[in-house]
Amino acid sequence: MNTTENVLPSMRVDGQVALVTGAGRGIGRGCALALAEAGAEVIVMARTGSEIDEVVAVIKAKGGAARAVVCDVADPVALAEAFSGIGRLDILVNNAGINVPVGFLKADLETLDLMINLNIRAAFLVAQAAARNMADRGDGGVIIHLSSTFGKVGRPGASIYSGTKHFIEGLVKSTAVELASRNIRVVAVGPTAIATPMLEERLKDPAVAADLRSGIPLGRIGKIEDVLGAVVFLASPAASLITGTTIMVDGGWTAP
Numbered sequence: 595m596n597t598t599e600n601v602l603p604s605m606r607v608d609g610q611v612a613l614v615t616g617a618g619r620g621i622g623r624g625c626a627l628a629l630a631e632a633g634a635e636v637i638v639m640a641r642t643g644s645e646i647d648e649v650v651a652v653i654k655a656k657g658g659a660a661r662a663v664v665c666d667v668a669d670p671v672a673l674a675e676a677f678s679g680i681g682r683l684d685i686l687v688n689n690a691g692i693n694v695p696v697g698f699l700k701a702d703l704e705t706l707d708l709m710i711n712l713n714i715r716a717a718f719l720v721a722q723a724a725a726r727n728m729a730d731r732g733d734g735g736v737i738i739h740l741s742s743t744f745g746k747v748g749r750p751g752a753s754i755y756s757g758t759k760h761f762i763e764g765l766v767k768s769t770a771v772e773l774a775s776r777n778i779r780v781v782a783v784g785p786t787a788i789a790t791p792m793l794e795e796r797l798k799d800p801a802v803a804a805d806l807r808s809g810i811p812l813g814r815i816g817k818i819e820d821v822l823g824a825v826v827f828l829a830s831p832a833a834s835l836i837t838g839t840t841i842m843v844d845g846g847w848t849a850p
Contacts, residue, residue, distance in 0.1 A: 637683075667719070668716045701753065742759040
């Protein structure tokens, strides 16, 4: 018996290049920092240069490697230009997205277009560009989408957002099957309500905070740190046989 044999797969991503969209704040920022801590060189992408410059500075101060790419992923021309200059890519965290809570009967065309353009159209084009990069290189890779509790269930006031996240769930399954022969894994992480800058204003309303907590059996709003372990795990060799599925980080919301 070999008592020195290591059986625990590594969750390090040393030598890998990871791109995180929407990386200037919130979950995206956390993913960029976590992947850098796990050994990846991180391409930090968002619209606001000052925010991603700060993320890059934090990574470099800790001895990691990172570079900032300013890009509005909802602009197909800018997106194509950005991808033409990124070089090798092993990991994509397709995080950029938006939620504008609005009742179905009150939803207007502007709100509908805003969420569809970013949560669906841009998410598709980013994933497609990443997959083409990985396929052309021939070494495979992993695409990690940010889905949501509402990619599995519905909620009043979330018809558009929930619809966009259900699209992500379908995209994950279909592209995982299509890209498997190229050794490209496609997965998702489905967070519950997470205390990000996008949600903090709404959480100041006690009624909204209580309503969200009531749907979470573990009884608390999530923290950004709660999501990061799942993202790094899915990016790592430890998840090498996982594709076409979503890891829910939802405190049990979707369990019933």
